[in-house]
Amino acid sequence: xxxxxxxxxxxxxxxxxxxLYNQMAWTYNLVAGFVSLGLWQNWVCSVTPxxxxxxxxxxxxxxxxxxxxxxxxxxxxxxxxASAHMGRQASRRIRRKGYxxxxxxxxxxxxxxxxxxxxRVVATFPSExxxxxxxxxxxxxxxxxxxxxxxxxxxxxxxxxLLERATSWLFHFTGQSFHWEDHxxxxxxxxxxxxxxxxxxxxxxxxxxxxxxxxxxxNLP
Numbered sequence: 001x002x003x004x005x006x007x008x009x010x011x012x013x014x015x016x017x018x019x020l021y022n023q024m025a026w027t028y029n030l031v032a033g034f035v036s037l038g039l040w041q042n043w044v045c046s047v048t049p050x051x052x053x054x055x056x057x058x059x060x061x062x063x064x065x066x067x068x069x070x071x072x073x074x075x076x077x078x079x080x081x082a083s084a085h086m087g088r089q090a091s092r093r094i095r096r097k098g099y100x101x102x103x104x105x106x107x108x109x110x111x112x113x114x115x116x117x118x119x120r121v122v123a124t125f126p127s128e129x130x131x132x133x134x135x136x137x138x139x140x141x142x143x144x145x146x147x148x149x150x151x152x153x154x155x156x157x158x159x160x161x162l163l164e165r166a167t168s169w170l171f172h173f174t175g176q177s178f179h180w181e182d183h184x185x186x187x188x189x190x191x192x193x194x195x196x197x198x199x200x201x202x203x204x205x206x207x208x209x210x211x212x213x214x215x216x217x218x219n220l221p
Contacts, residue, residue: 039205043155044124045069046200046207050150051077053119057142059108059135060126064090064101071099077122080104080111109134116144124152136191140214149193149212156206188212 044065051070058066061079063086070077071094079102081087087103094101106112108129121139129135130151139149185195193212200207 039155039202041065042202043152043205043207046202047122047124047150047152047209048073050148050209050211051075051120051122053147055118055144056120056122057111057113057118059121059123059130059139061090061103062086062124064093064103066122066124067101067103068094068097068099071097076102078102078104078118080106080108082107108132109138111138111142113142115141116147117142119144119147121147121149122151123149125155126151126153131187133187133191136188136193139212140192143214145214147214149214151210151212152207153210154208156208158204158206185210192216 044062047066048069052075056070056075056077058077058079059081061067061081064079067077067079067090079090081090081103082105084105087105090103091101094103104112108123108126109132121143123130130153143149182197185197188195188210192215194215195210195212198209198211200209
């Protein structure tokens with residue numbers, strides 16, 4: 001069991017993250033950039049090569065980094081987020097770039113889209129909702145046959161400076177980075193996906209991406 005001071009700190013961080021995604025969403029970009037040593041935007045945008053498809057849905061669009069990057073590449077996407085505060089931040093960002101935002105307020109466990117509506121579903125650094133059986137069921141429902149879900153799950157800081165080591169510890173402590181094992185994908189495979197992992201090596205960091213491909217009906221509900 002963690003010492004009481006670490007448990008209190010972890011509890012404080014949970015509350016902080018809840019506020020960060022909602023009432024304090026206007027500070028999200030600053031905080032994300034600070035705690036990632038300025039790498040956050042590059043991390044999020046690293047998944048764009050996986051999203052070369054006509055119909056793309058982003059779960060947890062946040063402040064709109066990824067949708068803006070896709071629009072700048074000439075490719076549109078729909079973003080969904082449970083936080084109306086994040087929706088306002090994303091809308092402002094996208095409009096400032098001269099584009100029309102395509103944003104929906106909703107949850108991943110109850111997607112407001114028809115069956116087989118998308119060729120790709122993407123989530124970058126999602127919270128625990130991504131492993132909810134209802135989320136997996138909904139992702140599978142809205143994907144077209146052979147469609148893929150791309151989940152940027154983890155970032156490992158690999159630099160050796162004091163600041164980089166401290167950041168790596170913070171990511172591990174807050175659950176944003178941990179040792180990965182393939183059996184973590186068992187529930188996803190049982191939910192009707194072919195699952196594999198890919199790593200993206202970047203300067204002073206490595207990203208872990210999970211690629212989920214929708215496979216046959218398997219008589220799943």
